Amino acid sequence: MLDVRNLSTSFGHDTEKLLAIDDVSFTVAPGEILGLVGESGSGKSITLRSILGLTKRYGQVEGKVLWKNQNMNIMKNKELRRIRGSEIAMIFQEPMSSLNPLLTVGLQIDENLKAHTKLSRSARKKRSIELLDLVGIPSAADRLDDYPHQFSGGMRQRVMIAIALASEPELLLADEPTTALDVTIQQQILDLILDLSKNMNMSVIMVTHDLGVAAQTCDRIAVMYGGKLVEVGPVREILRNPQHPYSIGLLRSVPEDVAPRSELYSLPGIPPSLADRPKGCCFAPRCPAAMTKCVTDRPELQQAGNSCSVACFNPQTITSGNIA
Template identity: 65%
Template structure:
């Protein structure tokens, strides 16, 4: 069933995912709220350790039993966070599908590609063996695998990295999901294949009306692919808005730092900018803003008082006590350089 565009298909409300003991939990995702509409691509951006992948895994409940998920994950009027494992299995793959970061570790090297697609179809559809084979060929053709029928009996190692990623997308699309979770699907690929995969995801979202959450650390990928952007740091949202707003008018010092890290007309042998320091440990997050230790404009209140995600314009939200100072700081350094 195709969901009308502009209809919200997923809404996270105060999502919290923690690990370890209840007395001293390690909070990987902390009070994250956003929604995704049918046919929309939402980019989830941040450095490694920001909580992006754990957010996707929390939606599907695959952080259990080691992880504990709180808040609400609203999907078709149901709260996925409250469902047991048996109920979640009916949602995974059928209604919400996921593409993992490294296809070679996600595909079974001992099974042919055709069999792996067929397994998904057997689990989530009522097709018989002959219909499953026909559907598998259609899926491989949809994602651009040449001579698809002849490749059904091939094993994952017989495909290139880009083709393996296309196979993963075909498996994810087997049951016509309404939401696709893509966890850095182009990280291990060269730029030409990366562009092809991103264009494929865009066309599938547009043609099928499928919502997509795309996890990446590359702001260039976001600018090319996404309709809206959520910037994460330390397991928290620090900026949320349309791609035009976040790329063209970022306000949070972390988002501004990520954008400044993209090389633009840099002379040879010129040192590239990078955000100083490293992401905080989950065991050492400050009570205030998680970016305080690396922020060039942090004030006394930043480490003690957590900033709310506040509106700075229509559909644009930022969690920062010192937005004006951050914007002035980066504009000054851009003018100097």
């Protein structure tokens, strides 16, 4: 359904160009949930915005974004507006800043329906109530005239999902939809997205830094670091047998079966800045298994086994002795 080929996004002028996304390629099948996983600053959110063409105004996007065999990257804004919100929808981070505080939630849902459907005014109001009810907001008809600040964090996130689902999209881009929500609300939102994906046969790209979220929701995982994909494969295979040292580090950072008062594991160092990318592998400065080649050359995604791909000159396993 979606085929992203050699997607690169940069900002600034040619003399000071900052590369945020570097030659990223992946596919999404109908009804599939793909998890885009990595630390903050890895390029996950920019990837979603680049797919929709939202970065073109202030950046340069290269490569192909094939949606139903049509390259969205060369489409004009008028053509993109026909797809955005109707065929491909997006849930942005932080619903309080994504929702307009001056407009009622009913009006914000109605805007989507008015732009992408031919429903009458009364039919749009009925559909708005149905959408709020679908995402689990009690007394939906009475909440249409409420403003975002009158909803809790979890309810605002449900409103964002309702807006995204207004035109029954075939692909949902979910940019960390459970950020800043408590654990019980997180689970409700994840269950809701899973149910909607199943019932509507809707594909989803789920951006998250939480491997637990990815394990619960995703069919495949694409691990991202420094604007590049470093490992891609089925969720079970990636979580049980990761091969890239960064994937292993992320998995080890999950606090599980840790003795009381013991130190939690964390990846050493920080992600590279856009202005100071390493010449070779971006993860080499933080990698305990780095070799001389890793510092000078940049690895590309290569098939590793039957179902996974990894971009590493020195793939490891969780039991490898040099993974500290």
